[in-house]
Amino acid sequence: MDQSVAIQETLAEGEYCLIAVQGVLCEGDSRQSRLLGLVRYRLEHGGQEHALFVYTHRRMAITGDDVSLDQIVPISRDFTLEEVSREGELYILGSDVTVQLDTAELSLVFQLPFGSHTRTFLQEVARACPGFDPSTQDPEFLWLSRYRCSERETEPTTRLGWNSAPGTWPGCARIGGGGPSFEDSRPNGKGLLVDQSSWSQDKPENLLPRQNKSKSEITDMVRSSTITVADKAHILSMQKFGLRDTIVKSHLIQKEEDYTYIQNFRFFVGTYNVNGQSPKECLQPWLSHGVQAPDVYCVGFQELDLSKEAFFFHDTPKEEEWFKAVSEGLYPGTKYAKVKLIRLVGIMLLLYVKQEHAEYISEVEAETVGTGIMGRMGNKGGVAIRFRFHNTSICVVNSHLAAHTEEYERRNQDYKDICSRMQFCQVDPSLPPLTINKHDVILWLGDLNYRIEELDVEKVKKLIEEKAFQTLYAYDQLRAQVAAKAVFEGFSEGELTFQPTYKYDTGSDDWDTSEKCRAPAWCDRVLWKGKNITQLSYQSHMALKTSDHKPVSSVFDIGVRVVNEELYRKTLEEIVRSLDKLENANIPSVSLSRREFCFQNVKFMQLQVESFTIQNGPVPCQFEFINKPDEESYCKRWLNANPSRGFLLPDSIIKIELELFVNKTTATKLNSGEDKIEDILVLHLDRGKDYFLSVSGNYMPSCFGSPIHTLCYMKEPILDLPLETIRHLTLMQLQTEDDGSHLEKPMDIPKELWMMVDYLYRNAIQQEDLFQQPGLRLEFEHIRDCLDTGTIDHLSASNHSVAEALLLFLESLPEPVICYRAYRSCLECSGNLTASNQVITTLPACHRNVFTYLMAFLQELLKNSARNHLDGNILASIFGSLLLRSPAGHQKLETAEKKKAQEFIHQFLCNSP
């Protein structure tokens, strides 16, 4: 059921409801049904604006009277509508979609029904958002002014009332007005602009001051709103809604522990500030000092190249040199595969894995973030490689943060910039980019440049000499900043058991003797974050003397989630099965109170009704009786289902009536047995099952609908005859003259006709308005039964009822008194009595007899016209169309044809034969 139709009825010219969806407005604990309509308005100067109209409504809204405007939310640049899921809540297929509507000044949460319609609605809304093309004007929403409330006083009462006069909305429209916001229904806790304490649900008058915002206020808010928020409306992609794939994935993540186990892998993490030097010595003392070959190497360099060329053209021969030096320094006798090399000016990170692990590395992405000159250049900053090792996501960051002792805050800022600006693309482009923090394991290495504070150079050197590293560590800036939660929150670092790695005279182990005479510091560090990480060693390597820094290494055992293929398949199958189950449960299904309907002793023109109920299951659905193959309607012509289609809300019940009514068009075939009171109805549920309903019963044959010649052969009342005889006689061909093939000579005219005419002749010859007043239905049923059972002596009915029965009898004749084949010739010779008489003689004997008999009766009536007020014209017009019926059917009869038919009868009435 498209409820936008109902909304459309209430809209003004130029406004068009694109799509509507019925949802539930969630305000705190209250849940109220609302109809949401996306309304478009075409501006005179071109372009269009949109607003979301929110209505209260009764039942399924069918007409404008069913809906009442609750509020209007203009779709301005700050408008967003996005799907939300609550923290820790599992996405369930088929469950409602919770969406949050945000504008600068209001925030509403709706639950919309699961399914494609909701999806389409959300897409339409997203498309209606104005976008951020600066060349387009901000929407002004002038057209909404007519909805603005004029009388505040009416607000509290009319807000929930039914709208009685569309077009004259009471003061219930809140243009850009804020609605109540509720913290608990706001999963992402975005900034509220409304003071919640003053927004209680049961005090609608609180809303008043906000509802009369002037247009300028609205546009001001529009202009001042931020772009980033509304952008989400455009990101709002359909992938977010109901995609089975996403659900499978999220279930797999949740059940990860079922099909994975933790296996330790050895990681080597090293950092070396090479001060622009080329490799001059073997790196094995640094890279291969352990007793066991690492599974993964993460090797980072800083100040790889300090030349201008490297800075401006990002090109350096040092990259190749150091890559080669590292490759040669890896653990001997073990084959490693390079996974990735990433470099930003002098900051380079290399990732190797043992060859045998290569196939378990996936989703490798590398990015760089410059935080140097102007906060962007690559002389400082970070590079990172993220990848997936088995089922664990790992991010390795190498950073070179700002220098100088006093610049620790700058270093903190560099760290934050790297964290926020480092974004990795995902394989699925619809997913938001990954940040460093969204990884199971983070390894952070580099020249972080934090220094030792408060102590003078000599004191530092003395403590180093005493190997009082713990004492010295107390003055470490990084320690202090981490403790103050200013940087590296959540990260761990091993104990510093080695002397500071900076600053030495190149080529020696001597402290800096240059004029700057820098104080020693632990510039080069390795930190980590994540579960199942054990640091095995953390040390510097004094043997290497190429640079003014010493390289640092750390070896870890990291527990990585490894997939058990068999268990994985089993889990996946379970998920797929559960989704199939959900999907099957979402197939509409109803129960019917009855499926078989027996209509006993159906009589001509006597309505019988049987009813049943459809009880819906938990899935809303549309039902409809549908046509069977090669049939024009869903049931036989004597049957009707009421209603034959409709919409069912979950667990609702509807009563369906099956109405059986045999009229002149269906009676003959039921008499002849060509048709039976038997039918199967197919009740179809949209997107669901079909149900078959069986209709059976028996028909009581009647003279009504029987051919004249058949009745002439029936000497007994029709209901006294065996059905077989009735069938036989009804199917008997009409012959012009009796060919003597029947043993019994037929009667001249049907006895039933005689009974009615005789009754009228005896009782109604002087009846005023005969044939012009309707009879009584009950009396007709009595007359019919008398005729069909031959109990005419019991007949007691008004003259009008008998007269009408006579007309009905003639009307129900499958072959009219003037046979179809004689119809044309009758019209042609109308006005020429001799010729007309000639045509009558060509009719089959029984039809001829009936015609003559009726004409004689009508002439008798005319003799009493002084009393019954009948005249030739009246009778000719009544009987003309009954005795002469066009073979083409009644509907198309032209007036000229009708006239001729009347004229034909008329000439027999006014001229005695």
Added chain:
Amino acid sequence: MAKKTYDLLFKLLLIGDSGVGKTCVLFRFSDDAFNTTFISTIGIDFKIKTVELQGKKIKLQIWDTAGQERFHTITTSYYRGAMGIMLVYDITNGKSFENISKWLRNIDEHANEDVERMLLGNKCDMDDKRVVPKGKGEQIAREHGIRFFETSAKANINIEKAFLTLAEDILRKPLKLHIVSHPKYLGPKDFEGRCCSETSL
């Protein structure tokens, strides 16, 4: 990896005399359960099940039909659009086996020409009440060039195998038959060749 949830959608149909166990066969396959209470299917029911074959995710939409004779003219209208038809008889019911040729004629008349057919002799767990020897089923299947399985929904014999084999046979056919579908809910109405509902609207 952003894989589609399923690559193909196959519509399968279960036909056969009333009481041979069509609904139980479907229920066993879709829900892996068995229900002894007999409720005659008066109408058309369907269930879906996702399977993986040859690396492809295939959504099977399986239609269960009313077996009673009086509904035959209606149920045949559901044949069109079916890519596979399972014709089920009951090995303990001779009449249901005799009617096989009538059902096969029905398929010829009403189903797509290239529909994949399969014959199932159900209730094979009830060997003590067997009246149709396995050989007779095999013979009629051979004569018509179709696959044959004896199954038991109750004892879960060959049910999954039968469905997967039928799906595999369809998969092996030329591609034009396959409906590559979007990962959205596909109800019967969305389905091509569903005469009853399609023509009525």
